[in-house]
Amino acid sequence: MSMDEQISTPYSELAEDPMQDLDWEKGRTNTETHHHNSECSEQRPEQHRKLHWESVFKTKEYKKVLWHQDSPALSVELIDRAGTLPDEAIIDVGCGASLLIDALIERGQQRLTLLDVAEAPLQIVKARLEASAESVEYICADVTQVELKDAYDIWHDRALFHFLLRPIERERYMKRVYSSLVPGGIAIIGTFAVDGPTTCSDLDIVQYDREKMESELIHGLELIRSHEVMHLTPQKTEQAYHYFVIRKS
Numbered sequence: 382m383s384m385d386e387q388i389s390t391p392y393s394e395l396a397e398d399p400m401q402d403l404d405w406e407k408g409r410t411n412t413e414t415h416h417h418n419s420e421c422s423e424q425r426p427e428q429h430r431k432l433h434w435e436s437v438f439k440t441k442e443y444k445k446v447l448w449h450q451d452s453p454a455l456s457v458e459l460i461d462r463a464g465t466l467p468d469e470a471i472i473d474v475g476c477g478a479s480l481l482i483d484a485l486i487e488r489g490q491q492r493l494t495l496l497d498v499a500e501a502p503l504q505i506v507k508a509r510l511e512a513s514a515e516s517v518e519y520i521c522a523d524v525t526q527v528e529l530k531d532a533y534d535i536w537h538d539r540a541l542f543h544f545l546l547r548p549i550e551r552e553r554y555m556k557r558v559y560s561s562l563v564p565g566g567i568a569i570i571g572t573f574a575v576d577g578p579t580t581c582s583d584l585d586i587v588q589y590d591r592e593k594m595e596s597e598l599i600h601g602l603e604l605i606r607s608h609e610v611m612h613l614t615p616q617k618t619e620q621a622y623h624y625f626v627i628r629k630s
């Protein structure tokens with residue numbers, strides 16, 4: 382079954398008890414967000430990673446890459462279920478040229494940040510959003526290296542974290558999740574599942590199930606639910622994803 386098909390099914394048919402949602406709406410906070418300078422940093426230790434992704438987005442049509450979704454409905458649904466208010470801050474790390482930003486603008490979200498190691502996908506998004514592009518903050522940086530100055534209510538990542546092969550990078554990533562979220566904030570991280578592909582964009586990845594994801598969490602981050610979903614690629618092949626909803630205490 383494709384992700385798009387599966388997300389249209391009631392939550393009661395998904396992997397876990399929908400009643401769990403009642404207790405994972407994130408805590409409210411008045412923490413103020415300071416808007417980030419949208420300049421693209423010139424110093425990147427992971428040059429290979431950047432070159433790979435610049436090339437991907439310059440040479441392939443973004444709607445034809447395997448991870449493309451015409452509708453990022455599950456992400457929007459999980460953001461909804463976190464009780465996200467329009468003035469709460471959301472960051473999408475490893476955003477690529479995903480249509481999630483379009484859906485969040487449409488939803489009325491006013492504080493949106495996109496982060497990607499490559500400039501090319503950010504340019505694609507800016508061109509696509511036209512006038513709305515100015516309302517979004519853009520950060521071109523490696524998520525394992527960047528110092529994020531803002532505090533976010535929602536951290537979203539679909540298909541970035543699974544590229545981090547070295548434990549030290551995964552630890553740095555989780556420290557950034559923790560330091561970037563407001564207390565009670567939610568991280569939604571989508572990765573390939575243990576029965577999914579072993580590579581993505583010709584790069585090795587790490588597959589995740591609940592146990593593996595829990596083993597990556599640092600103190601103060603708690604896995605509160607997860608969803609296994611099938612993504613139907615633009616080439617009509619299936620890829621098993623596992624989405625994790627993590628709360629900062």
Ligand SMILES: C[S@@+](CC[C@H](N)C(=O)[O-])C[C@H]1O[C@@H](n2cnc3c(N)ncnc32)[C@H](O)[C@@H]1O
Nearest residue numbers: 434448475476477479497498523524539540541
């Ligand atoms: C498979 S694509 C997924 C894009 C998007 N999230 C989506 O669902 O369509 C992975 C994205 O993560 C970005 N990326 C990979 N490693 C990164 C890193 N360490 N820091 C920031 N972005 C990264 C890539 O440039 C690419 O845009």
